[in-house]
Amino acid sequence: xxxxxxxxxxxxxxxYSGPRSPTLATLLGLVGCHTQTIPFExxxxxxxxxxxxxxxxxxxxxxxxxxxxxxxEHNLLLAEVLRELGFEVSGLAARVLxxxxxxxxxxxxxxxxxxxxxxxxxxxxxxFGGLTLTGVLHLVPGLPQETPHERFRLTxxxxxxxxxxxxxxxxxxxxxxxxxxxQERVDYEVSNWYLCHxxxxxxxxxxxxxRAAPGGRVTLRNNQLSIWRLGGExxxxxxxxxxxxxxxxxxxxxxxxxxVPELDETLQRxxxxxx
Numbered sequence: 001x002x003x004x005x006x007x008x009x010x011x012x013x014x015x016y017s018g019p020r021s022p023t024l025a026t027l028l029g030l031v032g033c034h035t036q037t038i039p040f041e042x043x044x045x046x047x048x049x050x051x052x053x054x055x056x057x058x059x060x061x062x063x064x065x066x067x068x069x070x071x072x073e074h075n076l077l078l079a080e081v082l083r084e085l086g087f088e089v090s091g092l093a094a095r096v097l098x099x100x101x102x103x104x105x106x107x108x109x110x111x112x113x114x115x116x117x118x119x120x121x122x123x124x125x126x127x128f129g130g131l132t133l134t135g136v137l138h139l140v141p142g143l144p145q146e147t148p149h150e151r152f153r154l155t156x157x158x159x160x161x162x163x164x165x166x167x168x169x170x171x172x173x174x175x176x177x178x179x180x181x182x183q184e185r186v187d188y189e190v191s192n193w194y195l196c197h198x199x200x201x202x203x204x205x206x207x208x209x210x211r212a213a214p215g216g217r218v219t220l221r222n223n224q225l226s227i228w229r230l231g232g233e234x235x236x237x238x239x240x241x242x243x244x245x246x247x248x249x250x251x252x253x254x255x256x257x258x259x260v261p262e263l264d265e266t267l268q269r270x271x272x273x274x275x
Contacts, residue, residue, distance in 0.1 A: 003056030005080045006063070013037065013063045022086040024117055027136055031126060032148060034078060039068035039253045040129045041209040045196040047262055048204075053185060053192055055080050066256030068211075070195070070203065071111045072188045074127030079113055088116040093187065094178035097163070098131075102174060109191045110176050111183070112164075114139070123154065123164070130210040130219040130226075131166050131175060149212060149230070207245075207270055209253045218252045220245075222270045225252065238275040242267035 011017070014033040019026050044051050051073065052058075058077045061067045068074075075091065082089045093108040100106065112125040115136070123137040135147030141156035144167065151167040155174075163177040195201045202208075209220040216229040225248050228234040239245050245267040249255045257263060 003054065005055050005084055006059060007081060007084050010059070010063050010077070010081055020085050022082075022088075022117075024119075024122070024136075026085065027082070027087070027115060027117070027122065027124070030078070030081065031124060031136055032134060034074070034126050035132050035134045035212040036214060037254070038062050038074065038126075039209055039211040039255055040070060040074070040127060040132060041068040041249075041253065041255055042070055042203045042207065043067075043209075043249075043255070043258060043263075044069075045201070045203040046205075046207055047258070047260060047266060049258070049260070051192055051196050053189060065258075066254075067258070068209070068253070068255055069127070070129075071125075071127030072192050075111045075113055075125065076185070076188070078124070078126055082113075082115060090114045090182040091184075091188070092178050092180065093183045093191075094164075094176040096176045097174045098176070102163075107191065107194070109195060110178075111188055112176075112178060114180065114182075125164075128175060129208060130217060132210065132212055133164075134212045137164070148214075149217065207266075209249060209255065211253050220248055220253060222273050224275070227252070239271060241271050245271055 014037040016029055016033040018029045053072055053076055058073055062069055062077055079089045092112050092114055094110040094112055095106045095108055096110050097104055115122045115124050121139040123139055125133045134149050137145050137152055141154045144151050144153045153165050155163045157163055157177060161179045164175045165172040195203050206222050211218045219226045223239045225237045225239055226234050239248055242264050249257050
């Protein structure tokens with residue numbers, strides 16, 4: 001594959017055959033197909049393999065090799081697709097607050113997109129793991145917004161600063177906070193290196209994988225597989241062998257796992273973790 005975007009290959013891979021005009025309908029269709037087809041996963045940093053952010057590497061991995069990736073990979077690839085189709089797109093950075101106090105100070109380690117449409121900007125994010133946004137959000141604080149999965153909303157923290165929240169049960173849970181300062185690829189390269197190499201990065205210690213299916217979500221955290229169906233309960237299962245983990249990655253998460261010598265040893269170590 002060339003080191004430029006192959007738009008037709010990407011669209012064929014995600015199964016999108018709709019219009020290519022820069023409209024809300026096109027944006028919704030692309031986001032829906034992308035999130036159902038390309039999973040979130042951190043196998044490269046977990047296995048000590050590099051995560052390259054140039055468009056050629058992203059296309060080879062996420063499209064040509066049947067792999068997934070994390071936020072930078074997903075959103076940089078989608079941003080390039082959207083620009084090719086005539087959308088006005090800028091990359092943003094966020095501080096992840098999932099499971100943390102609202103006032104926690106965390107690195108700006110997450111990427112999301114701002115897409116300008118004729119009737120105003122939308123927030124797009126196809127790379128937030130088990131709660132990846134499967135729709136798009138009006139940049140309007142306080143408005144609960146429907147997606148194919150959970151309801152989401154934005155809250156205004158201060159002028160130009162927002163938080164993204166998902167409605168889980170009877171509660172609104174904060175995923176991250178962000179501002180509207182555009183980021184360049186070099187900004188993401190710095191954080192990407194940290195996430196891939198620093199000993200404090202959770203991406204180098206444990207396995208994380210997720211996929212949004214039409215009727216729910218599938219997540220894998222180390223040896224814990226969770227399958228949630230829309231309107232139903234979550235079914236959880238502990239995977240107790242490398243073979244079971246590999247099967248879950250390939251069948252439930254739709255990941256073509258890399259053929260590297262250290263994979264089975266890593267999966268066996270994860271399978272031995274306490275439930």
